[in-house]
Ligand code: KG4
């Protein structure tokens with residue numbers, strides 16, 4: 001089984017070809033990504049109109065390249081998958097329409113993929129993990145703990161009540177005068193910083209429901225920065241290190257609460273899977289390794305290129321759905337919002 005996947009929900013245009021290698025895992029035959037970071041950097045964040053236009057400019061060439069590098073033609077494919085949301089609507093429409101048109105022209109089944117489901121299933125592409133498992137999704141747009149029970153079957157254990165963690169990294173970076181995207185810059189600055197210099201809050205710590213809140217922490221950083229301004233390089237490093245330490249403590253505490261809830265409501269978890277751009281952070285990765293070591297949980301950290309947005313995860317989610325006979329028609333509309341668990345609910349009742 002061979003599927004082409006297209007991803008255009010945010011600021012990365014991506015196309016990939018993935019094959020089912022045995023019954024449980026996938027082979028990535030090609031995985032082409034074109035980042036728009038340079039186009040958005042001057043604005044300090046993603047500009048939706050620029051994103052949609054940039055996707056349109058490069059998508060056809062990128063899909064050609066993905067097919068070429070995989071040494072396949074459209075005729076060889078068993079299905080064509082495109083992310084249909086959630087995300088920036090203009091960009092989603094570009095990828096979705098392109099995918100539908102290709103499927104129509106090549107007479108192939110079309111699969112509309114939920115971008116979050118694609119993140120959730122990546123651990124099966126890379127490691128063939130069996131259901132159920134706990135997913136920590138930490139990106140620029142999402143911060144959620146999810147029980148992945150099956151394809152289309154998700155239970156949201158907790159999520160952020162305000163900012164996503166990646167968004168908090170980006171906002172803190174901006175506050176401290178570091179360039180966009182801020183996550184890697186904050187991590188780099190934190191390496192030379194003192195993580196105990198500032199006494200920052202750890203919002204939600206100890207709460208049984210594994211929700212997150214980042215806005216209080218973000219405000220605390222702003223107040224500290226204003227108090228000691230003008231900032232030296234050392235101040236910036238110490239603020240970044242203290243912020244990152246607070247995030248690490250929060251992630252571990254919330255994951256512990258999430259695991260407790262998972263065990264109560266779902267049973268034993270086969271693994272803890274981490275996805276999203278923030279999973280590239282070394283301090284967070286190390287803390288999760290310690291946490292999983294202590295709790296006896298298998299930790300699956302896909303390589304950074306498969307944690308951030310990519311086409312392989314869309315192709316794989318499409319392949320898993322196609323394998324179950326879950327295909328979509330040409331009326332499927334782009335969805336700016338598309339919660340995983342609501343989809344799971346609907347799928348459960350035969351509505352999706
Ligand atoms: O998953 P992703 O590529 O895009 C979506 O948001 O869907 O995640 C991007 C986010 C950005 O907020 C970026 O600042 C953050 O991930 N990020 C990091 C690191 N690398 C990327 N945050 C902390 N540390 C990093 N090393």
Ligand code: ZN
Pocket residue numbers: 115119139276308309
């Ligand atoms: Zn994403």
